[in-house]
Amino acid sequence: xxxxxxxKRIIEEGKVCPVCNIxxxxxxxxxxxxxxxxxxxxxxxxxxxxxxxxxxxVR
Ligand SMILES: [Zn+2]
Numbered sequence: 492x493x494x495x496x497x498x499k500r501i502i503e504e505g506k507v508c509p510v511c512n513i514x515x516x517x518x519x520x521x522x523x524x525x526x527x528x529x530x531x532x533x534x535x536x537x538x539x540x541x542x543x544x545x546x547x548x549v550r
Contacts, residue, residue, distance in 0.1 A: 493505075493506065493516060493517050494515060494516055494517075494519035494549045495508035495510070495516075495549065496513065496515075496516050498510050498511055498545075499545045499547070499549055500541075500543055500545055500546075501522060501544040501545060501546055502515055516550060518549070518550040519546035519548060519549040520546065520548045521546060521548055522544060522545065522546050523547065524543070524544050524545075525539050525542055525543055525544075526542060527542075528540050528541065528542060
């Protein structure tokens with residue numbers, strides 16, 4: 492499992508983020524699942540509008 496350093500999306504398979512088209516990192520910490528972006532405080536804080544799984548920090 493890897494995470495994108497830019498959008499912080501967690502990608503289960505592959506080495507490139509399909510959104511940003513950049514290489515993923517396996518050095519990430521803290522994960523959360525964004526189910527309902529419009530009613531999610533963490534979604535608002537992080538500026539996420541897409542449902543998915545994200546990392547809090549990616550190195
Ligand atoms: Zn990305």
